[in-house]
Amino acid sequence: MPAVQHLSDDELLRLLLGEDADALLSRHSLPDLFALHAQPPVVQEHRVSYGACRTLAVAKELLARALREQVCPGDVYAYPTHVRDYLRLRLADLPHEVFRVMLLDDQHHLIDDVELFRGTLTQTAVYPREIVKLTLERNAAAVIFAHNHPSGVAEPSRADEQLTHTLKAALALVDVKVLDHFIVAGNAPPVSFAERGLL
Numbered sequence: 001m002p003a004v005q006h007l008s009d010d011e012l013l014r015l016l017l018g019e020d021a022d023a024l025l026s027r028h029s030l031p032d033l034f035a036l037h038a039q040p041p042v043v044q045e046h047r048v049s050y051g052a053c054r055t056l057a058v059a060k061e062l063l064a065r066a067l068r069e070q071v072c073p074g075d076v077y078a079y080p081t082h083v084r085d086y087l088r089l090r091l092a093d094l095p096h097e098v099f100r101v102m103l104l105d106d107q108h109h110l111i112d113d114v115e116l117f118r119g120t121l122t123q124t125a126v127y128p129r130e131i132v133k134l135t136l137e138r139n140a141a142a143v144i145f146a147h148n149h150p151s152g153v154a155e156p157s158r159a160d161e162q163l164t165h166t167l168k169a170a171l172a173l174v175d176v177k178v179l180d181h182f183i184v185a186g187n188a189p190p191v192s193f194a195e196r197g198l199l
Contacts, residue, residue: 083144084182084190091148091184097124099147101131104179106141126163128170135176143171145181146190154185161198168199 007015083102091098099117104110114134117124124147135143145167147160160183168178181193193199 080180080192083180084192087146087182087184087190091146092186094148095150096120097148097150099124099126099145101134102144102146103135103138103140104142104144105139108142108179111138111140126167128167131167132170132174132176135171136174140176142177142179144179147181147183149183149185152186152188154183154188154191156181156183156191156193156196156198161193164193164198 087100090100097119098115099119101114101116102110103112103114116130116134117126119125131143134140145164160181164178164181171178178199179194180199182190183193184190
């Protein structure tokens with residue numbers, strides 16, 4: 001049997017889900033199947049697809065955990081691609097906004113990744129005091145912020161920029177650095193505030 005990287009998408013789906021699910025799911029793109037967008041998975045429209053959806057959700061969760069483990073041992077800031085991939089898996093398919101904080105030690109190793117605030121389709125209330133409190137409790141030296149835009153538009157708003165500057169100023173008072181803020185939206189690559197010069 002050829003190595004899995006040489007198999008087609010249909011062949012890989014057949015291996016993962018079996019013959020019955022392959023016929024149903026192969027009509028959809030891989031981003032649709034793994035819900036890497038702002039809408040619910042399209043395969044949920046089909047009553048018979050529950051088992052397949054569950055299998056795909058498990059595969060996606062395992063991949064997210066593998067990416068998190070890849071991020072953990074080293075300097076998170078040195079591998080922004082790994083961080084982007086991880087955050088995209090965690091945030092791209094949510095129907096509501098969430099705000100995550102990646103807590104890092106003084107060597108930029110990941111201490112924890114926390115979903116701190118959850119909002120609605122269009123906004124999330126973020127409280128600087130709670131973020132400062134969390135960083136002190138976990139003895140973090142630096143943070144990376146991330147939130148999603150369920151609209152599918154990754155461009156930072158003026159409010160996003162103002163919030164980031166407010167959080168950066170608040171954390172500077174307790175000697176915690178803000179290394180980046182990512183916005184995740186659909187299939188687009190997450191937008192980095194650091195790369196845009198917005199920090």
